[in-house]
Amino acid sequence: MNLPEMTRKHLLILSIVSALIVLSCIPLEMARAMTWEQIQEKSEVHGGLIVHLGCGDGRLTTALGAGGPYIVQGLDTDAEEVAAARAHIKSKGRYGNVSADVFDGRHVPYIDNLVNLIVVEKLGAVTMDEVMRVLAPGGVAHIRRDGKWTSRVKPWPKDIDEWTHYMHDATGNAVAHDTVVGPPRRLQWVGSPRWGRHHDHMSSVSAVVTSGGRLFYIIDEAPRFSILIAPQWKLVARDAFNGTILWKRSIGQWYDHLHRLKSGPAQLPRRLVAQGDRVYVTLGLDDPISVLDAATGETVATYQSTAGTDEILISDGIILALIGGESAPSATAKSKREDLNDSSGQLDGKLVALRAESGEVLWRSPYSVVKLALAMNEKYVVLLSDDRILCLDKSSGDLIWRSEPVARAEKFPVRSGPTLLLYEDVVLFAGAELAAENNRTWKVEQNDTLTALSIKDGTVLWKAPHPLSGYASPEDVLVAGGRVWIGETTSGHAVGKFVGRDVHTGEVVSEFDPDVETYWFHHRCYRGKATERFLLMSRTGTEFIDFEQKHWDINHWVRGACLYGVMPANGLLYAP
Numbered sequence: 001m002n003l004p005e006m007t008r009k010h011l012l013i014l015s016i017v018s019a020l021i022v023l024s025c026i027p028l029e030m031a032r033a034m035t036w037e038q039i040q041e042k043s044e045v046h047g048g049l050i051v052h053l054g055c056g057d058g059r060l061t062t063a064l065g066a067g068g069p070y071i072v073q074g075l076d077t078d079a080e081e082v083a084a085a086r087a088h089i090k091s092k093g094r095y096g097n098v099s100a101d102v103f104d105g106r107h108v109p110y111i112d113n114l115v116n117l118i119v120v121e122k123l124g125a126v127t128m129d130e131v132m133r134v135l136a137p138g139g140v141a142h143i144r145r146d147g148k149w150t151s152r153v154k155p156w157p158k159d160i161d162e163w164t165h166y167m168h169d170a171t172g173n174a175v176a177h178d179t180v181v182g183p184p185r186r187l188q189w190v191g192s193p194r195w196g197r198h199h200d201h202m203s204s205v206s207a208v209v210t211s212g213g214r215l216f217y218i219i220d221e222a223p224r225f226s227i228l229i230a231p232q233w234k235l236v237a238r239d240a241f242n243g244t245i246l247w248k249r250s251i252g253q254w255y256d257h258l259h260r261l262k263s264g265p266a267q268l269p270r271r272l273v274a275q276g277d278r279v280y281v282t283l284g285l286d287d288p289i290s291v292l293d294a295a296t297g298e299t300v301a302t303y304q305s306t307a308g309t310d311e312i313l314i315s316d317g318i319i320l321a322l323i324g325g326e327s328a329p330s331a332t333a334k335s336k337r338e339d340l341n342d343s344s345g346q347l348d349g350k351l352v353a354l355r356a357e358s359g360e361v362l363w364r365s366p367y368s369v370v371k372l373a374l375a376m377n378e379k380y381v382v383l384l385s386d387d388r389i390l391c392l393d394k395s396s397g398d399l400i401w402r403s404e405p406v407a408r409a410e411k412f413p414v415r416s417g418p419t420l421l422l423y424e425d426v427v428l429f430a431g432a433e434l435a436a437e438n439n440r441t442w443k444v445e446q447n448d449t450l451t452a453l454s455i456k457d458g459t460v461l462w463k464a465p466h467p468l469s470g471y472a473s474p475e476d477v478l479v480a481g482g483r484v485w486i487g488e489t490t491s492g493h494a495v496g497k498f499v500g501r502d503v504h505t506g507e508v509v510s511e512f513d514p515d516v517e518t519y520w521f522h523h524r525c526y527r528g529k530a531t532e533r534f535l536l537m538s539r540t541g542t543e544f545i546d547f548e549q550k551h552w553d554i555n556h557w558v559r560g561a562c563l564y565g566v567m568p569a570n571g572l573l574y575a576p
Contacts, residue, residue: 039117048115175530305354350367374420476528
């Protein structure tokens, strides 16, 4: 039928207007599917495990995580759709780190706190509680409902804690403010390598820390079939909740991997710190501190004035770098090159304070510092210099007080050193005068000295016997539940009694023997650590000591690497 020209124009305009009216009733998100780039921008997830719920033919599944450090899994209730998704993933060459599987439509088949990003196109019978259950803290769910995309973020629980330094934080008290960590009952994830390189030589793990839901560690990744093969030291970043590898950086010259008896220099774990979105590390024995982006591993800055750093502490935006001698080789490097024996633990170098953000030097201390005997809080820096504890103003480096001489070992072997920590207004110090040479023996009922000093003026508040603890490692001093805990753990023949003292008076407020058999042929060769609920001792494997119930939970099957040990954080126990 021929219509007049004007009528055809009216119909065309009417059709366009009608189409606009119809489209205006459809959300933009239905007009086009979300792309990976849009999802990534909205979620701000940088690596980890992605789950695509209701993956259909797998086209979006295949695109998810492209070009990044992700593991992706699509789930659907329709077996034919899953088969199509697998075929599409394979056709794009992504099958492996991307996969698809069938699920029952109700239960998301993952352990709690595992997934970083869930993209939900068909929620079906899956509840939001189930979605949030599998999300890791900080994880994001993108859900499509009624044609609209919404997002939910899983908040960081208040009852779990990070572990940013070797001894938890800059105060030196190796106690996590974490009430979720408990005796191990299941695996969260397992990463490679499964084994260290050799039991009788240098430990394969030098340092481990965690911050912002990421795990950072220094490890020798060389093949383990022969210890004579040159080492391949790497700084590795993983997702803390599912173990996905995020990035790696090569480490230059490191300590001798043929070092005897598996432990290694006690200072090595103090070369790695993570806070927020930054990692602070020495990428070689004599190297300065490098500042890395925690998400990508890229170098943000290098503070050349810190070349030769042996120990790093960070608090409130201030870095303390304990640096080697005038020519800037670190003390650890010198002991490696000379005779593998740091005879006194007294460094030639000095302490430098810098702004963490810029590397600006705030002050330099003229005082020598004994290895491992350095801590700071929001106001003060405390250190051992020769045989005295010194307290410095954190902002200026000015000396506030110098203590009377304290009991300490005459010499510290490479594997060990003193223990110094800050807790509230008290400084606690154990000088290992016997343990430095005898904590690889079967001797029992021998004591060093534990000294408590006032942070205000350095006066001695109290002294108490400190039984031999640790094995080829610094001694244990832990403040948990408001009490100072010490125990005799070096010898397998020791009873293993633990004593809790009042922090300010030294009065014994708790004392108890093990309620289970704790004998093991020798200690696991690393420092004990703790949470606010448990002391985590290392005589048998990982002993969880409930100091309120006075009960031991022995776990022979869980132990950490020599030198470093285990790390209680993020509601989990990490056993490298």
